[in-house]
Structure formats: C-alpha cells, structure tokens
Amino acid sequence: MNSSGAHEVRTEPKRRQVSAPERGPNAAVRLRDVALPSYHLVWVTALLLLIAGLCMMLSVSVATTVAGGDKFVYVRQQGVTAAVGLVALLLFTRVDYRKMRAFSVIFLALVALSLVVVHIPGASRSEGGSSSWIPLGPLTFQPSEFAKLAVILAGAHLLSSPRLRKGDFASYMWPFGVVGLGMCGLVILEGDLGTAVIIAGLLLGVLWIGGMRGSQWLAVAGAGVVGALAFTFSSSERMSRVLSFLNPSADPQGTSFQLSQSLVAMGRGGWFGVGPGGSVQKFQYLPQAHTDMIYAILGEEFGLLGAGLVIVLFGLFALACWQLARRCADPMGRHMIAGCGMLVTLQAVVNIGGVTGALPLAGVPLPFISYGRNSLVVMLIAVGLVLAIAKRAPARPVPVQAERYGNVTHIDRRRRDGRARGARPGTR
Amino acid sequence: MAGNRDRPPALGYGGVGVPDTVHRVLVLGASRSGLAAAQVLAGMDLQVTLSDRRDAESLAGLEAARRSGVQFVREDTLAEDWPQADLVVKSPGVPEEAAPVVRARAFGVPVWSELELAYALFPNPFDAVTGTNGKTTTTALLGHLFATAGRPARVLGNIGVAVTSVAGDIRPHEELVVEVSSFQLEDIHAFRPAVGIFLNLTPDHLDRHGSMERYLACKANLFASQRAGDVAVLNLADPAVAALGIELSGRPGGPRVAFFSVDAPGTVLTATPGSWVDAGWMFLEGEPILPLSGIQLPGRHNLENCLAAGTAALARGVDREAVAEGLHTFAGVAHRLEKAGTIAGVTYVNDSKATNVEATLTALKAYPEGTHLILGGRDKASDYRPVARACARGCRAVYLIGEATSLMEAAFAEVREREGVRGPEIQAAGDLETAVRAAAKAAGAGDVVLLAPACASFDQYRNFEERGEHFRTIVEQLAREAS
Numbered sequence: 040m041n042s043s044g045a046h047e048v049r050t051e052p053k054r055r056q057v058s059a060p061e062r063g064p065n066a067a068v069r070l071r072d073v074a075l076p077s078y079h080l081v082w083v084t085a086l087l088l089l090i091a092g093l094c095m096m097l098s099v100s101v102a103t104t105v106a107g108g109d110k111f112v113y114v115r116q117q118g119v120t121a122a123v124g125l126v127a128l129l130l131f132t133r134v135d136y137r138k139m140r141a142f143s144v145i146f147l148a149l150v151a152l153s154l155v156v157v158h159i160p161g162a163s164r165s166e167g168g169s170s171s172w173i174p175l176g177p178l179t180f181q182p183s184e185f186a187k188l189a190v191i192l193a194g195a196h197l198l199s200s201p202r203l204r205k206g207d208f209a210s211y212m213w214p215f216g217v218v219g220l221g222m223c224g225l226v227i228l229e230g231d232l233g234t235a236v237i238i239a240g241l242l243l244g245v246l247w248i249g250g251m252r253g254s255q256w257l258a259v260a261g262a263g264v265v266g267a268l269a270f271t272f273s274s275s276e277r278m279s280r281v282l283s284f285l286n287p288s289a290d291p292q293g294t295s296f297q298l299s300q301s302l303v304a305m306g307r308g309g310w311f312g313v314g315p316g317g318s319v320q321k322f323q324y325l326p327q328a329h330t331d332m333i334y335a336i337l338g339e340e341f342g343l344l345g346a347g348l349v350i351v352l353f354g355l356f357a358l359a360c361w362q363l364a365r366r367c368a369d370p371m372g373r374h375m376i377a378g379c380g381m382l383v384t385l386q387a388v389v390n391i392g393g394v395t396g397a398l399p400l401a402g403v404p405l406p407f408i409s410y411g412r413n414s415l416v417v418m419l420i421a422v423g424l425v426l427a428i429a430k431r432a433p434a435r436p437v438p439v440q441a442e443r444y445g446n447v448t449h450i451d452r453r454r455r456d457g458r459a460r461g462a463r464p465g466t467r
Numbered sequence: 468m469a470g471n472r473d474r475p476p477a478l479g480y481g482g483v484g485v486p487d488t489v490h491r492v493l494v495l496g497a498s499r500s501g502l503a504a505a506q507v508l509a510g511m512d513l514q515v516t517l518s519d520r521r522d523a524e525s526l527a528g529l530e531a532a533r534r535s536g537v538q539f540v541r542e543d544t545l546a547e548d549w550p551q552a553d554l555v556v557k558s559p560g561v562p563e564e565a566a567p568v569v570r571a572r573a574f575g576v577p578v579w580s581e582l583e584l585a586y587a588l589f590p591n592p593f594d595a596v597t598g599t600n601g602k603t604t605t606t607a608l609l610g611h612l613f614a615t616a617g618r619p620a621r622v623l624g625n626i627g628v629a630v631t632s633v634a635g636d637i638r639p640h641e642e643l644v645v646e647v648s649s650f651q652l653e654d655i656h657a658f659r660p661a662v663g664i665f666l667n668l669t670p671d672h673l674d675r676h677g678s679m680e681r682y683l684a685c686k687a688n689l690f691a692s693q694r695a696g697d698v699a700v701l702n703l704a705d706p707a708v709a710a711l712g713i714e715l716s717g718r719p720g721g722p723r724v725a726f727f728s729v730d731a732p733g734t735v736l737t738a739t740p741g742s743w744v745d746a747g748w749m750f751l752e753g754e755p756i757l758p759l760s761g762i763q764l765p766g767r768h769n770l771e772n773c774l775a776a777g778t779a780a781l782a783r784g785v786d787r788e789a790v791a792e793g794l795h796t797f798a799g800v801a802h803r804l805e806k807a808g809t810i811a812g813v814t815y816v817n818d819s820k821a822t823n824v825e826a827t828l829t830a831l832k833a834y835p836e837g838t839h840l841i842l843g844g845r846d847k848a849s850d851y852r853p854v855a856r857a858c859a860r861g862c863r864a865v866y867l868i869g870e871a872t873s874l875m876e877a878a879f880a881e882v883r884e885r886e887g888v889r890g891p892e893i894q895a896a897g898d899l900e901t902a903v904r905a906a907a908k909a910a911g912a913g914d915v916v917l918l919a920p921a922c923a924s925f926d927q928y929r930n931f932e933e934r935g936e937h938f939r940t941i942v943e944q945l946a947r948e949a950s
Contacts, residue, residue, distance in 0.1 A: 068747055137754060201725070201741050201752045368731070368746035369755050433748035433755050 070434040074366050078429045080359035084352045085407060085422045089121055091349060092408035092415075094315070095337055099329045099410075102321040113329050113410050120412045124419030131423030135431060136372060140200075143192035150189040151218060153182035154225040171229045181413035183226045183234040188417050190219050190241045191378030198249030199370035208255050211246060216259070227270070233331075233393075233401035237386055239263055244381045248364075248374050281399045300325045301335035301394050305346070312342030329410040331402050334394040349408070350391065357384040363429055372432035379421040382406075481657065482590025489553040490514060495567055496558025497526050497539070500581040503629035504556050507588065509536040510634070516550040518542045518567065542567060552576060556584050559625075559650035580654040582647060585630035589637060593658070594779055595624075597647045597686055598666025598702075600826050601772045602626075604764070605666060606646035607800045608776040608793070613642055615796065616780070616789035620644055624651070626800075627932065642783065649685040659692040662779045663722070664700040666771060668707040669825045670849070679707075687711055693722035698782040700775050703728040703740045713738060725752070725782060727774035729767060742778045744770055749794070751777045757791045763798050768829050802935035804833055807942045810949050812912025815903075815942045819935030821919040824849045828857055830919035835861045837914040839906040841899065842875055843868040844922030844934070851878035854921055859890040864909055866902035867895045870926040898927065899934065903941045 071078045096114040104110050157163045157173060164172045164179060172179040197203070197215040219242040226235040243260050251259075271281050283295035291299040304320035307313055318339045321328040328336055338346040360380025367373040383406045390405040392398030404414040485492075490513060494505040497519035505517040509532070520542045523529055529539060540548070545567050555571040555578045562568075571578050579587075586593065596606045606626050613620035620642035623630045630645055637643075645660075668683060690699050690711075701712035703726040716724040716738075726738055731745035741752050748755045749762070751774070762773055773794050780790050799805065800820075807815040818830045822844075831838065831854075840862050842854065851871075855878050858865055867875050872895050879893050896902035899918075906916045924934040 199753050206739070368748060369750070370753055433746045433758070435746045 077359040077362040084356040088407035128423035147193040184413040194245035195374035233403035304335040304339040308339040372428040481586035493552035500629040501558035503632035592661035595660040612780040612793035615793035697722040818919040827921035845926040846871040855882040862891040
C-alpha cells in the first residue's frame with residue numbers, strides 16, 4: 040500500500056493503557072481506591088455467608104417442633120440479631136478507626152473485668168458445661184466473644200504505638216501479651232476451651248503482625264503449645280475427648296458421639312446433598328445442630344457442593360482481608376484488618392476442621408452461620424471495622440508500569456527495532 | 468551527666484542564673500547575639516566588657532549597650548589589657564582559634580556560647596533545631612505549630628532574634644524554639660533542650676570546623692546533656708545523623724530517640740522511624756496525620772522539615788489536630804525560595820538563605836529549567852563543582868558576584884574541561900544589582916531569576932537578610948521601570 044516505505048514496515052508497539060491514576064506522587068490514596076475488589080469482596084462474602092446461615096436456621100428450627108418448639112425459633116432470633124449486627128456494622132463503618140486508640144484500651148479493660156465477673160457465682164449463667172454468659176435482662180452477654188475483638192483492637196493500638204519502637208520483648212508482652220494471656224486463662228476456667236484457643240491464636244497472630252522478632256514469637260508460641268498440651272493431658276477425660284477425632288468410630292456412643300453423628304450427616308449429604316430442609320441428623324441425633332455443628336447439617340442438606348462453596352466464601356473473605364492489609368500503609372489499620380480477617384478465618388478453620396474430623400472438636404461457632412447472638416454481632420462488627428479502615432486508611436498504590444506492550448515488539452525494541460543487538464553505524 | 472554545677476533538683480531545666488562567683492564578663496563579638504548577651508549581663512550588675520575586631524564606629528547598636536553600662540574595647544587591645552574576666556561569652560561568629568578564646572581557655576576561664584547563657588538565665592523549655600540545611604524552616608514551622616495549638620512560644624536564635632534579647636519579657640513555661648548553628652554548639656555545657664532536632668549533616672562551615680568529624684561532634688553536643696524524658700528528633704535517612712541516634716538510644720539515662728525518615732519504614736534496616744512518609748501521607752509517631760497534598764512547602768527536603776517539626780511538636784504535647792492544621796497552614800519562611808515577583812513572565816526567586824552549596828543544589832532542584840542563577844559572596848571553603856554540574860543541566864546563565872567570583876569561575880572551568888560538560892554562559896557581574904539587571908535583560912518569559920548564592924553574604928552585606936532585602940528592592944525597581 041505504502042510502496043515508498045516498504046522497507047520501513049515495522050510493528051508499531053500496541054500500547055495497552057494500564058489505568059494509571061492521574062495523580063502526583065503526593066496524592067493521598069485511600070485503601071478502598073487501590074483495592075476496590077477486595078473492599079467489596081469483604082462485605083459480599085460476609086453477607087452471603089450470613090444469608091446461608093439464616094437459611095440453615097430456618098432448616099434447623101423445624102427440628103425443635105419434635106420437642107414441641109416453635110418452628111421459627113432460631114431463624115426469628117437470628118434474624119433479629121443479624122439486623123442488629125448489620126446496623127452495628129454500618130455504624131462502625133462510619134467511625135474513624137484512628138479515634139479508637141483510647142477506646143480500645145477501655146474496651147480491653149471492660150472485657151477483662153467482665154471475664155472476671157463471669158466467675159462470680161450468681162452473676163453468670165452456665166450452659167452446655169461452660170459458664171460464659173452474663174444475663175442482662177432479656178439478653179445474655181458473652182464476654183469471651185467480645186474478648187476476641189478486644190484482643191484485635193488493643194493489639195492494633197498497642198503494637199503500633201511509639202513505645203514499641205525499640206522492639207524489645209517486654210514492650211510486646213506488657214501490657215498486651217500479659218492481659219491477653221490472662222483473658223485466655225479466664226476463658227479456660229470458664230470451661231470454654233475452643234474460645235480460649237481462638238483468643239490464643241489471635242494473640243499470636245497479632246504479635247506476629249505487630250513485628251515481634253521471630254525467635255521471641257516462637258518462644259511465646261512454643262510456651263502456648265506446651266501449656267495447652269499440658270492442660271489437655273492433665274486430665275484423662277479431656278485427653279480422650281480431644282484425641283477422639285483421631286478415631287471417631289472407637290467410641291461412637293461416648294467421647295466421639297458428636298463427631299460420628301456429624302460424619303454420618305456429611306456422609307448422607309454426598310455430592311449434592313439431600314436437599315434444603317431434608318436433614319435427618321438435625322432431629323435430636325446431632326446435639327448443637329444449630330450452633331457449633333451447623334456445618335454438618337449444611338453438608339447433609341447441600342452436599343459437598345454447598346459445603347465447599349462455604350469454604351470458598353471463607354477463603355475469599357480471608358484473601359480480601361489479606362489484600363487490604365497488605366496495601367494498608369497505616370500500621371494500626373493494617374493490624375486491625377489482619378486481626379479481623381484472622382478472627383473469621385481462624386474460627387472457620389477450627390469449626391470446620393472439628394466438624395469434619397480434621398481437627399479436635401473445639402466447640403466454636405461458625406462465623407456468620409452458627410446460631411449465637413454475641414458471636415454474630417461480633418463478627419459483623421469485625422466486618423464493619425475492616426470496611427471502616429478501608430474507607431479511610433492511606434494505601435500503598437499498586438506499582439504502576441507506565442505502559443505494556445500487547446505484542447512482542449518490546450523484545451525487538453531492545454535490539455534497536457529489529458536490527459541486531461548493538462548495531463550501529465560503522466566507524467570510519 | 469554533664470551538669471557539674473549545683474542546681475536545684477526540683478527544676479528540670481535551666482534558669483539557675485550565672486554563678487555567684489562571676490563578677491566580670493568578657494563578651495566576644497559585638498554582633499546581634501553578642502550585643503544582646505552584653506546588655507543582659509550588664510542589667511544583672513556585672514562588669515561587662517564587649518570586644519569586637521571592628522571599630523566601635525562601624526558597629527550598629529553599640530550605643531544602647533554602652534548606655535546600659537557595657538564597656539567596649541577592640542579585640543586587638545585585649546592582648547595587652549586582659550579584663551580579668553571570670554566568664555567569657557562567645558558570639559557564634561567568633562572562631563575557636565581567636566586569640567581571646569585561646570587565652571581564656573589557657574587561664575581556665577569558662578567559655579560559654581550565648582545559648583548556654585540563655586539556658587542559665589531562662590527556666591523555660593528549649594526546643595533546639597540544628598542541621599546543615601532546613602533549620603530555619605523547621606524552627607519557624609515548629610513555632611507556627613505551637614502558635615496553632617495556642618501554646619505560648621518564641622522563635623529565636625539564628626533565625627533573627629538573639630536568644631538572650633528576650634530577657635525580661637518572657638513568661639515562664641513559654642516554649643523557646645531556637646535555631647542553633649554548629650557555632651553556638653561549640654561552647655555549651657549544661658544546655659539541655661527538652662527537644663533537640665538534628666536534620667541533616669552535609670559539608671558546610673568546613674572552613675571553621677576543619678573536618679566532618681569535628682562538625683558532627685559539635686552538632687552531637689546538643690544531645691550531650693539530655694536525659695530521660697527529653698526527646699532527640701533525628702533524621703534516619705541521613706547516615707551520619709542516624710548513626711548518632713543509634714548511639715544515643717543505647718545511652719543509659721539518655722533521651723528518647725524519635726527517628727523520622729522520608730522513606731517508608733523497612734527501607735532502612737538499622738532502626739524503625741516513628742514518623743515517615745508513605746503512600747502520599749505523612750505519618751507522625753506511627754499514625755497518619757495529613758496527606759502530602761495538604762502541605763504547602765515544596766520539595767522533598769521540606770517533607771523532612773515537616774516530619775521533624777511535627778514529631779517535636781507531638782513530643783512537647785501539642786495535640787494531633789493542631790499539628791495537622793499547622794502543617795497545612797504553614798506557607799514558608801522569608802529569603803528561603805521566596806517569590807520576589809514576576810515581571811514580564813520572568814519569576815524572581817529570593818533564596819538568599821542558601822549560603823552553602825547544598826542549599827543551592829536544593830534550590831536548583833526546585834527550579835530546574837530556564838534558570839538564571841546568581842551565585843557568589845564570601846567563600847566558605849566549599850567545593851563548587853556540584854553547582855557547576857547542576858547548572859549544566861538546566862541553567863540558562865550564571866551571574867557571579869562578590870569575593871568568590873574567581874573561585875567559582877575556576878570550578879566551572881574545571882568541570883567544563885575535565886568532565887566535558889558544556890555549562891551555561893558565565894558572567895562576572897560584581898554586585899547584585901548588576902547581576903539582576905543583566906539577568907532580567909537576558910531572561911525570556913517563563914524563565915526564573917534565582918538568587919541562591921551558595922556563599923555567605925559578609926563581603927558585601929551584614930547578613931543574608933540584607934542581601935535578600937536588597938534583591939527584593941531591585942526586583943521592585945525593575946517592576947516600576949517596566950510599568
């Protein structure tokens with residue numbers, strides 16, 4: 040076509056414009072702007088899990104009619120809780136997380152105090168072997184659930200404060216580490232081992248993110264593991280209960296009753312489940328079907344597909360939190376996002392692991408899904424916190440490459456547009 | 468601890484007064500700070516002798532001092548007629564090697580800098596700012612932060628007001644924000660700033676200090692008397708300053724070291740900064756305080772100044788909101804990259820405060836293209852080749868004034884020949900007015916005429932302020948002629 044320039048035919052590099060934000064290097068970028076997909080993923084996955092939970096509540100509520108109960112008993116309660124929790128979530132998204140520094144310490148003190156109050160006879164109510172509730176009029180308050188949030192908030196504040204700059208062991212452990220371990224001990228005394236494990240895990244996670252030196256962290260973690268093992272093996276009853284997951288069929292009517300019933304439920308579910316509401320195991324076979332064991336019923340009714348989908352949703356939630364934390368330039372915000380992400384993920388792993396027999400059955404609720412007013416509110420507040428930080432925290436922008444070439448010409452360009460490497464006019 | 472004098476233990480800081488044993492004081496150097504010190508001491512019923520190398524006639528403000536009872540002698544007469552002083556107060560302009568200083572030391576007479584005298588007189592907390600470049604901006608900014616927070620504070624020192632001159636009208640608990648040059652740090656003994664800021668260390672004043680080691684030792688003096696509860700604000704991005712800070716943080720009973728850095732944490736592995744710049748935000752003491760777009764001061768060096776002043780203000784208990792507002796509203800200091808006017812599209816920039824090579828290089832970074840640069844003044848034994856290299860990049864022309872002209876020409880010629888850099892046209896203009904007029908004639912619309920002399924002003928002016936004022940008046944004249 041262009042006959043005169045035949046020898047000039049060369050492939051023009053096709054420039055695909057990578058959306059470079061038109062801002063100077065001094066522009067302040069918010070976390071939500073650089074990680075919009077992650078921001079939306081956080082609330083979308085939480086909401087989907089919440090809806091799944093409400094569906095499961097509808098299903099297990101029916102089972103109470105056998106004992107003469109109301110067929111909407113759980114779903115009604117959980118619905119009200121979800122509404123309250125969502126309002127709390129929206130309120131927390133409007134709070135400037137930086138103003139929570141002072142609040143976090145007060146909150147930690149209040150929670151620690153109420154964990155002590157639980158142990159005062161008469162002030163608490165016990166249920167299912169552990170006395171973790173404080174009755175407040177028609178409601179019950181479970182301090183150990185809020186202790187998780189307190190560990191995250193206080194940890195984010197204390198581990199990003201100037202006094203930690205020297206990075207010595209003492210400033211990590213006091214007051215944060217010691218108060219956290221104290222709370223852990225109080226929860227163990229309640230008899231709620233599962234929650235204690237979660238709090239201990241959060242404590243270690245927050246210390247890790249807070250930048251504790253590896254050797255010191257290993258020392259703390261090792262001490263924790265040794266303590267937990269010592270506590271477990273100090274009573275044969277505890278030991279057999281914890282170890283029953285290794286061989287669930289050894290004592291199906293005794294220590295491994297729950298686990299074997301749970302495995303029966305999952306087995307009935309198969310690939311695609313017995314269908315919504317079709318669970319048999321929820322009818323008094325599986326104790327705690329509406330709380331800690333809800334995942335077994337989910338597996339029974341929706342099969343591997345449904346149960347796998349729930350795991351995928353939790354995975355996406357964790358991934359989104361990780362992305363947000365990674366990009367967050369503010370240390371306190373980063374610690375808080377990571378802590379909230381860990382709270383949900385850790386609890387999901389411990390619960391699902393326990394129900395499926397991969398881990399010892401610890402007795403913690405499945406986030407967003409299990410019945411439990413305190414738990415659900417705390418989880419939704421955690422989501423609110425993540426969103427609040429993402430809206431306000433300064434973010435590291437994604438490293439932008441100025442241009443990318445859609446074809447392979449960039450390889451040629453290194454060789455001076457198709458000529459041999461280093462070719463230049465000969466010397467005279 | 469450096470405090471070998473008795474002082475009441477309840478009083479944390481200075482204000483213990485001049486020792487009772489002192490009756491006769493010799494003040495060396497009748498400049499701004501020497502005059503102020505002499506007058507204050509005379510007001511305390513001490514016998515004060517003021518001396519200077521110059522004649523009494525050429526010294527402004529001497530009359531007022533004489534009226535308050537100060538006796539003036541020329542410095543060369545001190546050799547025959549030593550005033551038997553119990554204390555020597557030294558102005559920053561007097562070198563360590565000056566005959567009276569050497570003699571006083573030989574006699575075992577204590578030599579104080581004016582700063583030490585101020586510390587002995589005022590019980591107020593001192594916030595001292597030092598470093599090679601950015602002192603004035605940081606000092607003014609810290610004063611502005613206190614003002615924004617509604618805290619009483621005075622901005623003193625090198626910035627223009629002698630520290631001792633405020634004796635009498637100072638309220639207790641008023642913060643004294645002092646710009647301190649290394650000369651004033653040569654003879655401090657008990658001086659203990661509540662906050663000491665050390666911005667950076669580049670070769671400057673080498674003619675006076677001899678070597679970088681001694682220069683650093685001078686600057687490090689600032690923190691020598693600091694104790695637990697005091698704060699040392701140090702630049703982690705400057706290797707020499709960072710090394711000093713790491714040593715300081717290991718000192719038992721020493722000050723809290725608050726590092727700041729323009730780089731995000733993690734880039735420097737030796738220590739963690741408490742204040743830094745990351746992701747378009749300024750972080751002070753671990754928390755974001757305001758986006759960089761909210762700061763009016765231009766350039767990366769000014770970010771360091773903002774970090775330092777902000778960290779210091781927080782250490783003195785100013786609340787974060789006030790610091791953020793102050794950083795946002797601060798617009799800069801006179802004679803420091805200050806726009807003097809625009810005539811026919813040509814911008815005239817007064818950076819008379821650029822009295823060393825580093826500062827001139829910083830100014831050239833702020834105005835890299837189409838610059839007509841005015842250089843020169845009194846040489847400070849600097850190496851001008853970096854300026855010559857920087858000029859080759861975007862300067863239209865260079866105009867040389869003052870004593871340093873020949874040295875500058877030599878540096879430019881050397882860079883041109885040795886390194887093959889074809890620099891801009893160089894013109895020896897002699898004085899500032901000729902230089903500005905020549906530049907105005909040569910400059911076209913969009914160009915910048917920049918006074919960033921890289922030298923001291925003492926050959927033709929009393930100080931850099933006078934040089935800057937002169938530049939401003941010339942620009943005003945040009946504007947009048949143009950209209």
